Amino acid sequence: MSRAVVAAVALTTTAACTQAPPQVSSPVFTTARPTVSQAAREFFGIRPRPVQPIAFPHKRHIEKGLTCTDYCHESVTKGPVAGLPSVKTCMICHDAIATDRPLVQQVANYQKTGIDIPWQRVYGYTQAAHVRFNHAPHIRANVECATCHGGVAQQTVAERNVDLTMGFCVNCHQQKNAPNDCLTCHY
Ligand code: HEC
Ligand code: HEC
Numbered sequence: 001m002s003r004a005v006v007a008a009v010a011l012t013t014t015a016a017c018t019q020a021p022p023q024v025s026s027p028v029f030t031t032a033r034p035t036v037s038q039a040a041r042e043f044f045g046i047r048p049r050p051v052q053p054i055a056f057p058h059k060r061h062i063e064k065g066l067t068c069t070d071y072c073h074e075s076v077t078k079g080p081v082a083g084l085p086s087v088k089t090c091m092i093c094h095d096a097i098a099t100d101r102p103l104v105q106q107v108a109n110y111q112k113t114g115i116d117i118p119w120q121r122v123y124g125y126t127q128a129a130h131v132r133f134n135h136a137p138h139i140r141a142n143v144e145c146a147t148c149h150g151g152v153a154q155q156t157v158a159e160r161n162v163d164l165t166m167g168f169c170v171n172c173h174q175q176k177n178a179p180n181d182c183l184t185c186h187y
């Protein structure tokens, strides 16, 4: 990051992002950031560890030849949001597959009671972060899911083991000549 860009950050922070917490704006590009940002996160309670209503085994499904974009996250290639599958999506297969397993019976029970499975978000920003993200251009540019979400394909319940900080986004945008002004990612 050049001096000019750092200066621009300092200048534009107040102009473009007045609603972002001011105390964490300048440490963004300093070595102190990880601690400050972690402290900020804890303070805002942004990232509690999610507990899923059903321990969905990602790995098992990938091993059966499914890909992330089959059924469950198919909107990822089309627009901003990857989407979390409704119980109807699960039942496309589990009406018939593995119906004797207790976990699958729990899935079927959601379907019967007409309540959708209350999946907890694993990745995502709070409204207060004013982050704008769009999946589709990344998929078009052949950025792998794993770059931003780690090895979900090898996990049971999806774990958050990539920290999607601003530096993470900005560094790649710089390397790939993707747009990098504040309003690309903030509103
Ligand atoms: C395209 C088909 C398909 C879809 C859609 C699908 N599954 Fe599966 N699921 C499978 C297959 C195949 C298995 C492996 C069954 C086996 O081991 O015999 C499996 C296994 C499972 C298991 C493990 C069962 C056990 O204890 O052995 C669970 C739990 C499960 N699925 C839940 C879900 C949920 C929840 C959804 C919706 C989010 C879903 N599945 C969507 C095909 C699917
Ligand atoms: C460049 C980074 C990046 C790539 C590549 C990427 N994602 Fe994401 N993903 C994100 C971000 C950032 C969020 C949170 C977005 C938000 O809150 O608006 C997210 C959210 C999600 C969510 C919602 C998670 C939740 O718990 O609510 C799913 C599902 C998801 N991504 C699936 C995928 C899949 C599948 C792929 C590959 C086809 C993929 N993503 C590729 C960055 C990425």
Ligand code: HEC
Residues within 6 Å of the ligand: 131, 132, 133, 134, 137, 138, 141, 143, 147, 148, 164, 165, 168, 169, 170, 172, 173, 176, 177, 178, 179, 184, 185
């Ligand atoms: C590994 C590289 C990489 C990472 C990490 C990454 N991006 Fe991107 N991003 C790109 C590329 C490449 C494009 C496509 C640029 C194009 O279409 O010309 C893009 C495009 C975008 C766009 C659409 C820009 C536009 O106006 O067309 C947004 C918004 C965006 N990224 C936000 C983010 C955010 C927020 C993060 C962090 C969570 C992030 N990106 C992480 C590589 C990356």
Ligand code: HEC
Residues within 6 Å of the ligand: 008, 009, 012, 013, 016, 017, 020, 021, 024, 025, 028, 037, 125, 129, 131, 164, 165, 166, 169, 170, 173, 179, 180, 181, 182, 183, 184, 185, 186
């Ligand atoms: C490529 C995407 C991207 C660009 C460009 C970008 N940001 Fe961010 N920014 C993010 C993401 C993602 C976060 C949320 C990070 C988190 O929650 O860990 C963030 C967070 C912030 C925060 C909150 C403090 C923090 O560290 O969490 C401020 C302030 C901020 N950005 C200011 C700016 C300014 C000013 C610019 C222009 C110089 C800018 N951002 C450009 C992606 C971007």
